[in-house]
Amino acid sequence: MHKTILAVSAALTVSLLAPLTAIASSPEEDLKAFRDYYHAKFPDTPEADFINGVYSIDEDSRVQWENMEEFPVYEEDIAAGEELFNTPFANGKTYADCLKGGGVGTRQMYPYFDSDTGNIVTLEEAINTCRVDNGEKPLKYKKGPIAQISAYIAYTSRGNKINIEIPNDERALAQYERGKKHYYMKRGQLNLACADCHYYNSGMKGRSEIWSPSLGHPTGMPVFRWGKWGELGTLHRRFGGCNKNIRAKPFKAQSDEYKALEYYLTYLSNGLEINGPSSRK
């Protein structure tokens, strides 16, 4: 009698809000609309301050957080990352030899569109490509050494402005659109989109947790989460966590899907300063 079969299949499908995709808009138009929206919603937050996640919109937790940041919990990770970064591979080469621009101070150019392959290249992926090209084993993507190396590179890039280009290439635009689609698509058993929490309802509370704006999310990665992780994790680890929370099957870290999502979201934060690694409660 009850619609169990129907319900199960419905839970597996995802629905897309029609109006959002029906209106085609260029990345430039998206960026402007995205920013205008958050500025109207959070008139007291200067644009440059959105790099501080939820603390950019919540004065109470900000004070606590600023106290925490006086003795940064990720300091040892940066040191470990620096050491890893400078330790030569078995063949004598280093990360500096194979990462674009030598790696140091380059966080703001990731992720980028690679016109040779049509793929998006993230910093973490570039680190592993570097390893494999030099005969080393790839590192696991969500935490540990890769997050530490990423943290060191972010740290040496602090203050540099995010600069993501979407070249005039259909494939680059397709990657951007794929990320955008992921962001707005309702998914999982709970039927929620990233945009539901971090766009339309940013600043609102789910239980006692305030949902942060997506503007600025990529600047502070990797992130050390005191409570939930007790360690450093990458942006894609966070994506996976948010997908799991809505009971959607997470994609793999560094999957094409999450790389496209990172490309989309990081583009929308263009011009904001890198301030990673960062800490969150």
Added chain:
Amino acid sequence: MKIRLISTAASVAALLGALASPVVQAASQSEMIAEGKRVAFHRKLGNCLTCHMMADGESPGNVGPPLIAMKARFPDKKVLRAQIWDSTSNNPATMMPPFGKHSILTEDQIDAVVEFVHSL
């Protein structure tokens, strides 16, 4: 006669309650409300407090409207049940998960939640 009058609005549970003896009705009704409250507050079940303020619920979110004076706002329990079973039929863009349609809760759990919410 009495049954006919309320039948359109009443859920199966209320109908059975009306037919049963007053004592049994009171017990099952309050049990159902208690079960509904448990389901509604439980983080892995209804978790309604993520979004709704509800009496007795600690640190509620504020995304959905406070669930108060429900009898006045939902004289018809079926309408309330429909909102919980599939919130998206009313508003496709809603934040509220479709608890029945996506099998987040069982039909029995939804019945209990309806009783509880209607009592608020």
